[in-house]
Amino acid sequence: MKFNLKSFLTSPWTILGAIIAGILGGVYAPAASMNFESVGGIYISLLKVVVIPFLLATILVGVISLLQKEGSASMIRKIIIGFVSSMFIAAVIGVGTVALTGSEMTPVKQAQLGSIVNDKESGSDLNVTLKDPMPKAAHVDPMQMAQKFIPENIFNTLAAGGVEKRSTGQYQYLQVLKLLSTVCTISNDQQSSW
Numbered sequence: 655m656k657f658n659l660k661s662f663l664t665s666p667w668t669i670l671g672a673i674i675a676g677i678l679g680g681v682y683a684p685a686a687s688m689n690f691e692s693v694g695g696i697y698i699s700l701l702k703v704v705v706i707p708f709l710l711a712t713i714l715v716g717v718i719s720l721l722q723k724e725g726s727a728s729m730i731r732k733i734i735i736g737f738v739s740s741m742f743i744a745a746v747i748g749v750g751t752v753a754l755t756g757s758e759m760t761p762v763k764q765a766q767l768g769s770i771v772n773d774k775e776s777g778s779d780l781n782v783t784l785k786d787p788m789p790k791a792a793h794v795d796p797m798q799m800a801q802k803f804i805p806e807n808i809f810n811t812l813a814a815g816g817v818e819k820r821s822t823g824q825y826q827y828l829q830v831l832k833l834l835s836t837v838c839t840i841s842n843d844q845q846s847s848w
Contacts, residue, residue, distance in 0.1 A: 692797030692800075693797060695797075696797060696800060696804065699804040699805075700804055703804060703805060
């Protein structure tokens with residue numbers, strides 16, 4: 655039996671084992687686990703680049719296929735009713751939670767919460783640490799440099815305005831994506847002409 659790397663890496667057992675190994679490594683050997691921080695950062699950055707376009711494409715394909723089916727009016731009606739009712743339930747839960755816990759929100763806590771919510775620079779990246787942060791290494795890690803080439807949100811990077819507002823690495827990353835897109839288009843055109 656030949657070892658197949660692709661089937662090994664995509665196996666649910668490999669993924670589950672890697673998750674368990676990561677948890678155990680973080681709990682029992684946190685200093686050694688910090689060596690993998692840059693690899694994890696690159697992986698998360700690549701996921702952030704892929705998630706938004708993937709969700710957008712999935713929603714568009716789903717809506718278009720739903721509209722092309724015959725008798726889809728009843729399905730669309732059910733989807734709209736489900737969406738509106740779930741939003742109403744979420745609003746009731748939110749208002750109920752505020753009503754029940756509103757007495758605990760002192761003006762000082764309200765001001766702190768307001769400053770966190772309105773801080774535009776931190777965005778949704780709130781860091782909650784249970785332990786003191788690990789000390790950072792003094793040397794420059796090549797993996798951290800590679801991570802800077804990958805934009806966290808490709809649409810923000812594209813909408814940044816000019817090249818001078820983008821980081822050089824992210825701009826170069828987008829140029830490589832454009833080049834690959836052009837090469838793939840040319841390759842597909844040549845294959846279709848044969």
